[in-house]
Amino acid sequence: xxxxxxxxxxxxxxxxxxxxxxxxxxxxxxxxxxxxxxxxxxxxxxxxxxxxxxxxxxxxxxxxxxxxxxxxxxxxxxxxxxxxxxxxxxxxxxx
Amino acid sequence: xxxxxxxxxxxxxxxxxxxxxxxxxxxxxxxxxxxxxxxxxxxxxxxxxxxxxxxxxxxxxxxxxxxxxxxxxxxxxxxxxxxxxxxxxxxxxxxxxxxxxxxxxxxxxxxxxxxxxxxxxxxxxxxxxxxxxxxxxxxxxxxxxxxxxxxxxxxxxxxxxxxxxxxxxxxxxxxxxxxxxxxxxxxxxxxxx
Numbered sequence: 001x002x003x004x005x006x007x008x009x010x011x012x013x014x015x016x017x018x019x020x021x022x023x024x025x026x027x028x029x030x031x032x033x034x035x036x037x038x039x040x041x042x043x044x045x046x047x048x049x050x051x052x053x054x055x056x057x058x059x060x061x062x063x064x065x066x067x068x069x070x071x072x073x074x075x076x077x078x079x080x081x082x083x084x085x086x087x088x089x090x091x092x093x094x095x
Numbered sequence: 096x097x098x099x100x101x102x103x104x105x106x107x108x109x110x111x112x113x114x115x116x117x118x119x120x121x122x123x124x125x126x127x128x129x130x131x132x133x134x135x136x137x138x139x140x141x142x143x144x145x146x147x148x149x150x151x152x153x154x155x156x157x158x159x160x161x162x163x164x165x166x167x168x169x170x171x172x173x174x175x176x177x178x179x180x181x182x183x184x185x186x187x188x189x190x191x192x193x194x195x196x197x198x199x200x201x202x203x204x205x206x207x208x209x210x211x212x213x214x215x216x217x218x219x220x221x222x223x224x225x226x227x228x229x230x231x232x233x234x235x236x237x238x239x240x241x242x243x244x245x246x247x248x249x250x251x252x253x254x255x256x257x258x259x260x261x262x263x264x265x266x267x268x269x270x271x272x273x274x275x276x277x278x279x280x281x282x283x284x285x286x287x288x
Contacts, residue, residue, distance in 0.1 A: 051207040058213045058285070059278040060246045065219055066227055071127040075141045082145050083119060086152055087112050 016042075019049045100164045108156050115155075118164075119148050125165065126172050132243045133176040135232050143175040150175075162257070169250070170258045173240055180236045210285040223284070230280035234273055241266055242273040 019039055043049045071079075098106075098117065106114035126147050130140035150171050158167055214223070231239060244255045245266070256266045 048207045051209045055207065055210050055278050055282065055285075056274050058210055059274060059281060062213055062219070062223070062227060062281070063231070063242075063247060063277070065214070066224060067219075068128045069131050069137065071123055071141070071144065075127075075144070076123060078141075079123065079145055079148060080116065080119065083115070083148055083152060084112070086149050087115070 016046060016049055016052075019043065019046070019052075101160065104155060104158060104160075104164065107152075115152060118151075122165070122168055123148070126168055129169060129172050129243065129248065130176055132247055133173065133236070133240050134179060135228070139176070139179055143172055143179065146175040147172045166250075166254055166258065169244065169248070169254075173244070173258060176240070177236065208282060208286045210282070213285070226281060226284050230277050233280065234276055238269050238273040238276065241269040242277070245270050246274070 019042055039049075043053070098114070100118070100121075103114045103118045103121075107118060123144065127140060127144050130143035130147075131137065134140045134143060147168065151168065158164070214220070219227070231242075234242065240259065241255060241261075244250045244258060245252065250258070252263050252266050252270075255261075256263045259266070261269075
């Protein structure tokens with residue numbers, strides 16, 4: 001298998017699979033829960049799992065850093081015009 | 096002090112157009128942001144914003160206040176984006192996110208390459224932004240919408256499940272697959288060298 005520079009290889013076990021599944025679903029889970037303590041214990045000795053968690057967290061961080069485009073003033077104007085049209089077309093309630 | 100959502104909704108339901116306009120101004124950027132993240136296309140996102148607020152205007156009387164107004168907006172804008180995907184038959188063109196085989200042999204071949212440092216806020220290069228866009232565009236919409244609501248909008252699993260009419264385990268499973276998919280797509284670019 002091709003080896004990436006700077007990457008230490010570790011055999012991935014079934015335990016690691018369980019860790020992957022859990023940490024991936026619960027990146028923000030209570031760190032004091034029993035499962036988290038167990039996972040921390042496992043991760044201390046497993047470089048692959050530490051890398052797995054780190055790369056997932058970085059993935060989310062990068063997408064959060066990406067700027068969100070703003071609604072343009074022409075689109076905003078068009079939106080408000082459309083709403084006005086719909087509002088005016090609505091039958092008025094009789095008093 | 097600015098009027099609360101509840102006050103504006105009550106006035107809009109009684110026919111006060113200015114109150115409704117205020118509500119739209121308060122939430123138009125939030126709705127557009129979600130639509131852009133899900134639709135990945137400005138024109139489609141603008142259409143989704145219009146559809147969302149017209150639906151809100153027509154159905155405002157039905158809003159009971161049992162959940163937050165913003166949650167109701169998320170539900171409507173996400174449905175509008177999903178309708179758009181159906182029209183464009185996007186799902187059929189997407190890659191499958193089915194679980195890979197999990198034999199012992201397959202597990203032993205999994206290797207997690209480490210990444211280098213990620214940039215600080217505001218420092219995403221144009222190339223990295225293009226990579227992020229390309230990766231999320233390849234993510235099937237049903238998974239993308241879960242990633243957007245949970246990880247970008249930071250809604251809870253419960254709120255996301257309610258908005259998408261999914262079970263909480265289904266939300267967690269889709270989120271896990273979405274994160275791994277995106278991580279794998281970015282890995283070649285971000286691996287520590």
